[in-house]
Amino acid sequence: MKFLALGLSALISLTASSAFAExxxxxxxxxxxxxxxxxxxxxxxxxxxxxxxxxxxxxxxxxxxxxxxxxxxxxxxxxxxxxxxxxxxxxxxxxxxxxxxxxxxxxxxxxxxxxxxxxxxxxxxxxxxxxxxxxxxxxxxxxxxxxxxxxxxxxxxxxxxxxxxxxxxxxxxxxxxxxxxxxxxxxxxxxxxxxxxxxxxxxxxxxxxxxxxxxxxxxxxxxxxxxxxKDWADPKDWKPVVRPGFQKFPENVNFVMTRANVQNASIQFTFQGPKAKSDVADSFAADVLVNLLEHTNGKFYKKYVDSGLTFGAGFSYYTQSQAGELEVTAVTKAEDATKVQKMLLEEMNEWTKEDYFTADQLEDVRRNLLINHKRELNAPSSYIKSLAFWWGVTGLDYYNGYLNSLQKTGLPEVREFVKKWLIGKSSIAGILLSPQDAKAASLKDSSQALVAKYLGDYKVAPKASNQAPATKG
Amino acid sequence: MCNKTLLLAITGLLSFSGLSLASTSLVSEESIATQKKLTSVHKLKNGTPVYVRTIPDSDILSVVVSYSFGLKDLPVGRKVLNEWYWSAKSLATKTYPKAEMFSLKEKYGLGVGCTGGIEFSTCSLDAIDDYWDKGVAVLASVIKEPAFTDEDVKLTRDRLTAKLKNTPTDPGTYSNEIINEIYYPVGHPYRLNHDEALKELEGLKKEDLNKLQSAITGANAMRIVVVTSMPADKVVKDLNAALGDIKTVKLAPVAVSAPKIDDKKTYNFHDRELPTAYIRMKFNAPGAKEKDRIGSKLLFEILSEELGEEIRTRRSLSYSVGSAILQYNAGLGLIVASTSKPKETLEAMHVVIEALKKKMYSDEEIREYKNVFATNYFLTQETHDSLSSAISSSLDYHGTTDELYELPKQLEKVTAADINRMANQYLKDFRVGVIYGRKDFEDKWATDFVSQHLASSNQKKK
Missing domain, CATH: 3.30.830.10 (Metalloenzyme, LuxS/M16 peptidase-like)
Structure with a gap:
């Protein structure tokens, strides 16, 4: 095929080109x-x-x-x-x-x-x-x-x-x-x-x-x-809504929550992450890191997913402009939950080391981002909804430069990102599992006081008047 | 609108037949002819049929290899093999050990995987044209020589165990098991609940995966669909080199009949304290090869709309209510709802079904439902992978792409009288499954609903 005939160096040069600039x-x-x-x-x-x-x-x-x-x-x-x-x-x-x-x-x-x-x-x-x-x-x-x-x-x-x-x-x-x-x-x-x-x-x-x-x-x-x-107009003197900013990200919180019918144990760390509008370069680095950790020949995937230690583990970043969250998650057997939680926290330190991700893996990530973009364009009815997301959350200027920016994000930027947002930073760390599994794994539900303190608004019984209306039926 | 005749010539554009609010044609003859013209049929040297659908001006490709094998073909005690085998199959092969397999997939953006179905199963490839050679080599290796290493056998067994154990977590998902428990009698070819699957898995070994590989990998058990812009002769030549040496196997097709209703097993309740009830019903409906297969698709579109109109729009009883038809050799109808007013919702469902049986829709109303159906039809043709899946399904049951390409034309023939007849013929003998708190639900609400629609008791009344 024409692409392979050019050899790997040509292949790499294409990924870095402006093939998708237009x-x-x-x-x-x-x-x-x-x-x-x-x-x-x-x-x-x-x-x-x-x-x-x-x-x-x-x-x-x-x-x-x-x-x-x-x-x-x-x-x-x-x-x-x-x-x-x-x-x-x-x-x-x-x-x-x-x-x-x-x-x-x-x-x-x-x-x-x-x-x-x-x-x-x-x-x-x-x-x-x-x-x-x-x-x-x-x-x-x-x-x-x-x-x-x-x-x-x-x-x-x-x-x-x-x-x-x-x-x-x-x-x-x-x-x-x-x-x-x-x-x-x-x-x-x-x-x-x-x-x-x-x-x-x-x-x-x-x-x-x-x-x-x-x-x-x-x-x-x-x-x-x-x-x-033509008749749809702004109200007179319309201005965009401005709402208050958020509190400082809290100090570390750790809890175990038990709920009936949960199977396996879900582990999650949530860190403060970049806001796409103000921390632009970091938001690109976050997306590259997400893809590197999903690389099936990468250290993370091998250790946590392919080994069978977890039933799924990963890192995620949801691009938003007003807030930013970074999540490290895993689903495991209940008896492994504490061990995996500890391992994951330590693993993030490894992400800053020079040999954790390789240049080849980064190249694969870059190429796959371009291929996935082709696939996105192949479905105009869903692509236009994605485009609406980018317009609304980041603005189109961000999106227009998105793929090229990801292509330019290197491993040093990724390592800096990890140091800036994850290493030594406080997080909300939780484990969700069933009461039976918690007991078997010698874990105690430590969320009850937090639930009582914070979730009162969610525990209100339905209004008695919330009845079905009389109908013509 | 744009000049469709011109575009048709250039890109093979599909078109409605001069659609207007007063029109009755959903798709033009020209479109049907174009789709057929863009589809060529070939055979590999071992007899495996290959269908190439050309999509001009695209560098994306999609391949679906369909096997005449699924859950129905496995005996009780081994049914869980269906999911286990297909999930383990694409992890590593004899030519491509796992590290190399992962490398190729990552380097060339190859989507290669397999899925076990109820009656047919598939292995598929999604790639771009530039990596066709690599993709075909990997796909062929997955099909012909999966490795099933000890590590992967353990890994996939553990993952499947975890997945099966997780079935009850989401009440929406679990409601499907609650209803299957009574809809499919023990031993029915389509039946496999998660607890049964877990037990089966304990007794199966690596050898069972290898035996299954030998038993079903046959040129006579497979069919290939390729959606691409590449020339068909090149595609077929490369597939011949990769898959043309597969021998034939002895197939023993399993006959499937629709489950008969057991008057003592029409309702199943699962007690769970929840803020909303999950109701799920199943009942027999036209299968994929039956005469009413096309008309019943419209019947279920209408039923779904009517349930939404009455239960969500007029009575505000549910956020999520609707119906669907699943067409295998034995077809089944599905009605689902979540509601905190299950009694009222079941009563409203009864009202909708009875009204549908009595109503004779106007031509205009029928046309409106067909319009929505046509939009969904064309959406399935938008991407390479959705088109290859749709073509493959058409071939699975009918051996021809005409079933897919002429579907809108056949749908045009469905009349209001057909809908009325089918509503009376098929909307009966419901089996009902409910998940909700015991104190919030009376069995009578469900059993009354079932009794009202039992064909046998209605016959007695007559």
Missing amino acids: QPFFAKKLDSGLELIAMESHKVPLVTIVLAVRAGGMTETPETRGLTHLWEHMFFKGNKRIPNQEAFNKRIRQLGIVYNGDTSAELVRYYFTLPSAFLDEGLQFMADAISTPLLEQVELEKERRVVLNEYERSEAQPSFDYRNLERKLIYGQEDYLRDPLGIRRVIENASREQLYKIKDEVMVPSNSALLVSGDFIPAELEKMVAKHF
Whole structure:
């Protein structure tokens, strides 16, 4: 094949080239402040439309905690053109729309894929939903119960308390800024007024982007967008929401939590990590480190995964702009939990040594990042959602330089990163396992006092009035 | 819209047939013809069929090697081999010991792996064209000569044990076992619960993996699908060199019939204190080769929408409610819901099912459901790997790609009367599984639901 015929040196030179410098999408800012980002692909006769908003936990208050997520649900209800959710659902079927939405700490996305023949109608549908939602009381009452069931599904997971406790320990009183699901009490008491306030604060064109991928002609798309989104405007004197910063990362906390139905033992260390907007170079180093530790011929993988010592172990970094977390995790047999926890903590020191990662491994990581990018582009309907993530969290300038920056990140930068963020730094260290396994492994649940102190908000019983409504059935 | 005729000629673009809000065609004849034209059929020298689907202007490739072998083909006591064998198979081979295998995968970004299915299993390769040679060599080695070293046998056994033990952790996942316990009688070819699998695993050895390798690696047991922009003759030539020497094996196909309902085993409850109940139902539905296989896909799309409309939109009883059809040789229908109001939810399900049996949809309504179906259909053709999987599934059950390529055209023929007939024919004899706190759930709620839809009791009433 042409690539192999060039030999390894040529192969390496390609990885470092600007093969991906030219992005496959175009971006443009409309007069309203709305950004239009679009990527043409004519593989299948479909288009995917994403509306992304820089909102989520980070734009909430303790009183509106979880309500951006509730708003996301209300988005799929009635608006000025479509009177209620039943009519909304009918329109979805008419246009052949496959849709969903998600809310995270820093981003809200609404997205649908539909036949490209219906692009014009689809854009109008999206414009109506975001600019003229009715947010009616009767619909709010209905959707509140649906969101509460979503909350209950999360609550049914054995890791529910662990995740909430960890967040509380790291972010203290400001934990609501990182908790898009919110708490039951706030969801139960949510009002239309609160939803309207969210609409005016964050669901505005200057805080949003419209992203389109698939089978369209750019000039026609631009005309359609201009036509359908022309009446969507920022409220007068609109300014982005600014929320308080976070407390200093806490001193070391160690706990063991037992919950019924947990199988095996989950071990986790969480450290403070770089914020993608202010610690840019470190955020790239974090991503390279993640990939190096996943290298199947690397020391870490061999020692912890391929040896069978754990059923899975790794390091993760979730790119965010307002906060940063680094996680070292493993799943083991309960009897190995303490030993592996200790080993992992010591292992991080090894990551700074010159022979822990090799130049060949780094080269493999770089090449695979490029190959994976090709695969991403091969799926325009999901790539455009990823692009929405980068737009919302880091901005497109960061993303445009992302792959090239990762290609330039070397092992010295990775080692410096480990020293700066992990070695000797405080962490939240926890083990989650079943009471039976804890007993067999001579571990005691040490989380009860922390749970009692911090998770009171999550332990409130459902409101008695949370009953199913009378229906036409 | 864009000039599709021009683009079709250049890139092989698929197109709807002049879709508009008033149209009835989901896919153009031209699109179907283009897909067929881009697919060529070949045979290796040992008889293994190869289907090459060309995707112009792309340097990504996807290969799926499908085996006529799955869980159904293993006897009770050895069923867990299905998952164990396929997970251990791609770790290392006689030509490529593990370190070398890992090196090749890392260096060339090769995605090589195997998965055991209910009726068919697969080994697959995802790569870019530049590394085709390396990828085919690794894939062929995985298929022909897995090493099953002592270390890997232990490693994969331990991992599988941990995975099986983990089954009850997530109530959503566990609800599938709760319902399987009563849906599939002991000995049914599709049945394997996690506790049964754990027991089986204790009695199996490395030799069992090697024996299975010899028994199923046959030219007559495999079919290859390649989605690529590379010329088909080169693809076939290289596959011949890599896989053309595989001999045939003696296959003993296992016949599968849909599980018969046992009136004494229609409901299974698992007591767990949870904030929401998990309800899961299974019932017989048209299999992959049955006459109603296409119409029933639309029936289940409609059932899912109607359940969502009534239970989520109108009554706000559930965040997650829906239905699906799984089409193996024996098909099955699935209804799932999470709810903190299980009594009301079961009542609402009854209302939806009864309404669906009585309702005659308008042509416009049927067309709307078909539109959504068509979008999902084209989404499966978006990427190389999803397309190769879809082609492979079409070949598994029908021996032709026409089943996939003409699916929208066949779907167009489904009428409101068909939906009404199928609703009455198939929405019955539900087996119900529930996970929830004992004090929060009365068995009667589920048994009443089951009784209302038992074909035998309804016949007696008539």
